[in-house]
Amino acid sequence: MAQDYDVIIIGGGIIGSSLAAYLASEKSEKLKIALVNSTNLGMMASQAAAGLLTPFQLNELENPVLKDFCFKSFEHFPEFLETITSVPSTKNIDFGYRQAGSLYLIFSNLEFAQKENEIKDLRTIEPKASFLSKVEVPKYEPLVTKDVIGAYHYPSEAYINNPKFLKAIYLYCIEKNVEFLDTAVKKLNLKNNTVENIVLDNGQTISAKKFVLCNGAWANHFLKEIFNTDETLIKPIKGEIIRVEALHATPLLQKIIFCSEGYILPRPATNHFETDSILIGSTSEEIDLEKIRMSHGTPLANTVSGISSVLNLFKKLMPNYKDYLIADYWAGLRPQTKDKLPIIGKIAELENLYCSLGHYRNGILMGPYSGKIVKDLILENHSEYNIEHFQIDRLLKPQGKEKLNRSLIPQN
Ligand SMILES: Cc1cc2nc3c(=O)[nH]c(=O)nc-3n(C[C@H](O)[C@H](O)[C@H](O)COP(=O)(O)OP(=O)(O)OC[C@H]3O[C@@H](n4cnc5c(N)ncnc54)[C@H](O)[C@@H]3O)c2cc1C
Incomplete structure (x- = not known):
């Protein structure tokens, strides 16, 4: 048939x-x-999603199978970008793909000791990765807190406007x-x-x-x-994100910034109608879609606790947080096995x-x-x-x- x-x-x-x-x-x-x-x-x-393309962040990569797949996917990404931009309708679109690099901030000696154990083998995979001292961090990213003992720098990590x-x-x-x-x-x-x-x-x-x-x-x-x-x-794991814009002509964040509680990353304007902004993420909460449906609830509602924890992270990472306004916020469901x-x-x-x-x-x-x-x-x-x-x-x-x-x- x-x-x-x-x-x-x-x-x-x-x-x-x-x-x-x-x-x-x-x-x-x-x-x-x-x-x-x-x-x-x-x-x-x-x-x-936040659009992070960051396979070097070990927290996500405890399982070697996942780690290998993420690295292979990272290698493959530019080839797909080329395919997508090979037709007239997409040729001139800037979809905010930037290989800006990332910093993982370390706030204490204890955290440094733990991280050192975790990332031993990463140096062999990413020879350009390095540990930046307290005085070096602001040279790479002047906007983030100086209240750190140092940071891991992964120059090849990237992000995209998903x-x-x-x-x-x-x-x-x-x-x-x-x-x-x-x-x-x-x-x-x-x-x-x-x-x-x-x-x-x-x-x-x-x-x-x-x-x-x-x-x-x-x-x-x-x-x-x-x-x-x-x-x-498949479990739905809810995540909430906030997007902030600078009140004044503040320079845009350069790097993707990670710490043990989450991340912030630049989302630069890709045309004249957009404004440079920063994404702050993200929460993690397992939800029951069926239960929410039965009670006529909305699985994607932003919560007071979610929004406040994300804002606290921004305050911790950005000393000039008062110079920003909340431009948008949303939630999504990660599919987890x-x-x-x-x-x-x-x-x-x-x-x-x-x-x-x-x-x-x-x-x-x-x-x-x-x-x-x-x-x-x-x-x-x-x-x-x-x-x-x-x-x-x-x-x-x-x-x-x-x-x-x-x-x-x-x-x-
Ligand atoms: C807050 C947050 C931040 C994240 N950040 C990152 C990040 O920085 N980097 C990264 O790599 N990943 C990130 N992720 C994870 C990433 O977004 C997901 O892994 C990925 O988007 C899953 O894609 P998907 O196509 O499987 O699902 P989805 O994008 O959810 O698409 C599934 C689609 O199926 C449709 N659908 C469902 N049921 C039916 C049906 N019965 N009939 C027809 N259509 C149906 C839905 O409406 C939906 O449009 C993040 C996720 C969240 C929530």
């Missing part, structure tokens, strides 16, 4: 849209691709004939170990040869249904369903490379990167592994 599409991607954040861009960029095969993305669920994580970047990926996809459907997927219909079609919120049913789940923090609902499990495979590794690959029990989920705190960094990997899996059944640690099976209890939800699969 003829299918409506070659590939339907569910979820249009950085993960789904990077994949769509890669699939659409294939010169050898002209694929019919649909990107189904609901804009009714509130701000997606890919817009809420909302603009996402828009550029969309423009690229549009130019490459990806179809955008602004609606929610309500149901996946399974038959004979394949996804036969999906039902949309608007009542329409659409079919494809292959489907990919990229719906971030909302994916648990489908995974639970597919695997007939009560386990929470139990072991904080993503889920990337085909679902073994189904012939045509793939996942690219659970990118947690580093999805902007990992999105483009994940897109390339899933594109290769879909087209060549193979990827250059070893994804054995990213299989969904690792997260399922033994009985869940074979227990695909048979009730969803009418047997012929």
